[in-house]
Amino acid sequence: MLKSAKILSMTALTATLLLSIPQTSEAFSDQVIQKGATGDDVVELQARLQYIGYYNDTIDGVFGWGTYWSVQEYQEAFGMEIDGLVGDDLKARLDKTTNYDEQFVHEALENGRKFTHYGTTPLEIQKGPKGSKGGGTSSGQSGQPSNQEGTSGGETPSNEGQPPAQSGQGQDQGQDQGQDQGQGQDQGQPEAAPEQQPDTGGEVPEEQNNEANIQKATNVPDGFSENDIQIMSNAVYGEARGEPYVGQVAVAAVIINRMNDSEFPNTASGVIFEPRAFTAVADGQIYLTPDETARKAVLDAINGQDPSNGATYYYNPVTATSGWIFGRPTITQIGKHVFAN
Amino acid sequence: MFRAITIAVLSVALLGTGIFAYQTHQEKEALAISHENNYQRAFHQLSYHMDQLEDELGASLATNGASQFSGSLSEVWRISSLAHNEMGELPLGMIPAKETDQYLANVAEFSYETAVRDRNEEPLTNEEYDKLENFYSQAKEIKHDLRTVQAQALNNDFRWSDVERDLMSDQNPGEGTMVSSFKSIDQKAKGFSENNWNDDAGFSLDVNKRLAKAVKDKEKLSEEEIIKKAKAFLDLPNSVDAKAEKLGEGMPYKGYQVVIEDSDGERNYMIDMTERGGLPVWALQSRDITEPKIGLNDASERAKEFLEDKGITDVQLVDSKQYDTIGTFQFVPVKDDVRLYPDALIVEIALDDGDLVGFKGANYFANHRERHDLSPALTLDDALDELHPNLKSREEHLAIIENQNGDEVLTYEIFATMNGDTYRIYLNADTGFEEEVKRMQEAEPVYDVDVV
Numbered sequence: 001m002l003k004s005a006k007i008l009s010m011t012a013l014t015a016t017l018l019l020s021i022p023q024t025s026e027a028f029s030d031q032v033i034q035k036g037a038t039g040d041d042v043v044e045l046q047a048r049l050q051y052i053g054y055y056n057d058t059i060d061g062v063f064g065w066g067t068y069w070s071v072q073e074y075q076e077a078f079g080m081e082i083d084g085l086v087g088d089d090l091k092a093r094l095d096k097t098t099n100y101d102e103q104f105v106h107e108a109l110e111n112g113r114k115f116t117h118y119g120t121t122p123l124e125i126q127k128g129p130k131g132s133k134g135g136g137t138s139s140g141q142s143g144q145p146s147n148q149e150g151t152s153g154g155e156t157p158s159n160e161g162q163p164p165a166q167s168g169q170g171q172d173q174g175q176d177q178g179q180d181q182g183q184g185q186d187q188g189q190p191e192a193a194p195e196q197q198p199d200t201g202g203e204v205p206e207e208q209n210n211e212a213n214i215q216k217a218t219n220v221p222d223g224f225s226e227n228d229i230q231i232m233s234n235a236v237y238g239e240a241r242g243e244p245y246v247g248q249v250a251v252a253a254v255i256i257n258r259m260n261d262s263e264f265p266n267t268a269s270g271v272i273f274e275p276r277a278f279t280a281v282a283d284g285q286i287y288l289t290p291d292e293t294a295r296k297a298v299l300d301a302i303n304g305q306d307p308s309n310g311a312t313y314y315y316n317p318v319t320a321t322s323g324w325i326f327g328r329p330t331i332t333q334i335g336k337h338v339f340a341n
Numbered sequence: 342m343f344r345a346i347t348i349a350v351l352s353v354a355l356l357g358t359g360i361f362a363y364q365t366h367q368e369k370e371a372l373a374i375s376h377e378n379n380y381q382r383a384f385h386q387l388s389y390h391m392d393q394l395e396d397e398l399g400a401s402l403a404t405n406g407a408s409q410f411s412g413s414l415s416e417v418w419r420i421s422s423l424a425h426n427e428m429g430e431l432p433l434g435m436i437p438a439k440e441t442d443q444y445l446a447n448v449a450e451f452s453y454e455t456a457v458r459d460r461n462e463e464p465l466t467n468e469e470y471d472k473l474e475n476f477y478s479q480a481k482e483i484k485h486d487l488r489t490v491q492a493q494a495l496n497n498d499f500r501w502s503d504v505e506r507d508l509m510s511d512q513n514p515g516e517g518t519m520v521s522s523f524k525s526i527d528q529k530a531k532g533f534s535e536n537n538w539n540d541d542a543g544f545s546l547d548v549n550k551r552l553a554k555a556v557k558d559k560e561k562l563s564e565e566e567i568i569k570k571a572k573a574f575l576d577l578p579n580s581v582d583a584k585a586e587k588l589g590e591g592m593p594y595k596g597y598q599v600v601i602e603d604s605d606g607e608r609n610y611m612i613d614m615t616e617r618g619g620l621p622v623w624a625l626q627s628r629d630i631t632e633p634k635i636g637l638n639d640a641s642e643r644a645k646e647f648l649e650d651k652g653i654t655d656v657q658l659v660d661s662k663q664y665d666t667i668g669t670f671q672f673v674p675v676k677d678d679v680r681l682y683p684d685a686l687i688v689e690i691a692l693d694d695g696d697l698v699g700f701k702g703a704n705y706f707a708n709h710r711e712r713h714d715l716s717p718a719l720t721l722d723d724a725l726d727e728l729h730p731n732l733k734s735r736e737e738h739l740a741i742i743e744n745q746n747g748d749e750v751l752t753y754e755i756f757a758t759m760n761g762d763t764y765r766i767y768l769n770a771d772t773g774f775e776e777e778v779k780r781m782q783e784a785e786p787v788y789d790v791d792v793v
Contacts, residue, residue, distance in 0.1 A: 029636075030636075031635070031636025031637070031638060031639060032636060032638035032639070033636065033637070033638065034636075034637050034638040034641065034661060035661060036637055036660070036661035036662040036663055036668075037636065037637040037638075037661075037663050038663045038665075038784075039633075039663070041636075056761075057761065057783075058786070060784055060786065062783075062784030064783045064784045065756075065758075065763035065781050065783060066761065066763070066783065069735060069758060069763070072735070085638065216786065216787045217783075217784035217785055217786045217787060218784060218785055218787060219662045219663060219664055219784055220782065220784070220785045221662070222781075222782055223782070225785060226785050226787070244609070244611075244627065245609075245625070245627035246611045246625050246627060249625060262442065262443055262446030262447075262450075263439045263442040263443060263446070264429065264442075265425075265426065265429040270426070270429055274429050274430075275380075275430065275431065275432040275505070276432045276505065296664075296667075299664050299667075300625070300689070300699060303662075303669050303687060303689070303699075304671075304687045304701050305623060305625060305687070305689075305699055305701055306623065306701070306703075307611065307613070307623065307625060309549060309588070309592060309613065309622070310547065310548070310549050311591070328591070329589065329590050329591030330589035330590070330591050331588060331589045331591040331592050332586075332588050332589055332592075332598050332613075333586075333589075334598075334611075339591075340589075340591055341591050
């Protein structure tokens with residue numbers, strides 16, 4: 001699934017496109033976007049996919065599972081190789097068929113403001129708290145865009161993969177059966193692309209069920225929340241600031257090794273706040289604000305790096321007070337800390 | 342007159358200081374008491390739960406019906422977890438209470454495994470029943486001792502804060518104190534935790550031990566050769582400075598930690614190598630990484646090239662994540678279209694210049710070997726029939742994973758969606774048993790407190 005998808009030629013694409021949107025906003029950068037990526041390109045990708053109804057999750061700038069399936073559905077619908085990679089042809093096609101108001105989306109992203117489905121609805125309307133489902137979008141084409149909220153017009157999959165000339169029709173059908181449920185369909189859409197506007201969605205009085213919103217997000221390793229990472233960064237910073245980077249990773253790894261060890265509590269906070277376990281907890285240094293290095297070290301450790309080689313104890317031989325710890329079999333010394341198990 | 346005023350002012354000041362000192366003292370006292378109360382609560386709950394644990398273990402010995410049995414076993418599981426937790430709240434961090442912890446963990450593990458399985462089909466074996474009996478008699482003893490300590494503590498007006506202070510100042514608490522009582526409980530528990538089943542498996546869960554076994558017959562290299570190999574692995578010229586130090590005896594295998602300084606002083610590598618075979622266990626580069634210039638996809642190709650360059654071929658990228666300026670990639674070897682998850686490798690690439698910043702190969706070197714049973718008994722369609730009907734399968738692979746018992750099993754790895762959530766399901770490819778079901782974590786929103 002990870003093969004590059006640079007197969008379809010651009011010219012074929014342009015030729016088959018019935019209409020393109022006149023105003024083209026800034027398109028993607030050169031990179032092939034793949035799952036796990038973050039950043040502006042992902043924001044743009046999600047916004048554009050949402051615009052044409054393939055993505056109903058939050059626009060958050062992180063290429064997660066939801067985005068991955070959306071991309072695959074899009075690729076399937078247009079007969080591209082289904083590999084979940086966003087290459088040149090896919091980007092070009094999105095650029096042609098969708099609108100992207102970079103400034104608006106980014107502003108919303110910065111402010112963490114909820115707004116309704118990103119689509120062809122005029123922005124003034126979208127800014128309202130409730131509102132309109134993006135117009136000419138939706139669901140007619142693929143089986144289940146993002147599988148979300150029952151919005152998909154899965155009944156018309158026969159249009160899948162047809163040349164775009166027909167996809168306009170497909171969308172119309174989709175809307176008839178799809179999530180707009182026949183409300184407010186007669187309102188025209190001034191800004192929308194011609195092929196997408198026929199009978200859709202401007203302002204719909206009731207709140208729709210598609211509370212799509214834009215909110216910034218970050219990648220977090222499996223099984224850990226950003227807040228866990230924060231607590232661990234605090235501990236690492238309190239315990240090992242001034243130590244070499246690898247030494248900080250090792251301290252973070254000890255916390256994780258303890259979580260996996262039956263002798264110790266099995267949560268990050270349980271391990272860290274275990275009475276008398278860490279000096280930084282005892283003397284309050286854990287409440288200092290950690291720096292970026294400590295955070296990076298924690299991420300490295302969570303992602304599997306373990307310079308301590310499985311240690312569950314460490315101490316500073318110069319300052320250690322309790323004698324019994326010297327009796328533990330040492331593994332290695334990094335910076336000032338001796339790691340042992 | 343002047344004197345009188347001075348006296349008046351001074352006595353007011355004295356009085357004020359006195360009041361202030363008194364208040365501070367009061368506050369400190371209150372804090373100390375609430376601190377102590379937390380310890381007391383954890384301690385008394387611990388002995389209460391040990392009581393309960395004994396009761397429930399006894400009950401599960403006596404019950405016969407499958408459903409009733411399940412009830413008391415899951416109670417055992419719950420209570421042992423609670424007790425384990427309470428151990429963690431006591432200031433025992435400096436005295437070894439490890440055996441008692443281990444005992445509780447063993448009970449929890451055993452009761453969980455037996456409580457969740459279908460005992461109509463798989464009833465408790467005689468061996469397991471013996472084990473349960475064993476746990477019961479051990480619980481009886483631990484409980485008895487703990488109750489004694491508790492009575493002592495209550496009678497002698499014992500304070501945990503005192504223990505804490507003694508431990509901090511490294512005074513050896515003498516005979517007859519709480520600490521020594523706890524130590525003797527722990528000594529007994531040691532006898533209990535030893536007769537355990539984890540070590541009879543012959544296949545250690547500890548990756549270091551596995552690695553030790555894997556390199557046992559390889560050629561022993563000298564320090565110079567190790568350093569040379571380390572530099573070659575990191576694609577560094579032979580001229581850079583490097584130091585090697587032996588790993589301590591806490592490791593099951595002999596190895597070196599090599600520190601390499603690049604001549605410009607900006608880069609700094611650390612890498613652990615095994616003495617036999619000179620295998621890179623892990624490597625990290627520490628330096629400042631600037632603005633990302635290459636995409637994640639690009640970086641993943643480079644990561645793959647790096648591995649292939651080092652002779653690790655036939656790997657597949659299974660996970661990639663971007664953390665600001667670093668791309669983290671997980672690769673697994675693939676044999677006959679089967680993903681070998683126990684042999685996973687981690688490669689981290691800096692997104693500014695595409696350079697390697699992290700590598701972890703311990704699992705690969707410890708576990709990678711020829712595996713023979715790679716053909717499933719069930720077809721994919723059979724396996725998909727076992728899925729919950731609401732799940733829509735999106736992606737399927739064959740994969741070897743380590744299941745909860747630590748055994749390697751051949752499974753179908755299925756990524757499926759339901760209600761907008763993505764799930765990863767491992768179905769045993771021979772029995773259709775759900776080895777693991779996991780809801781995949783989505784990116785986490787930034788909970789920014791400043792946002793209005």
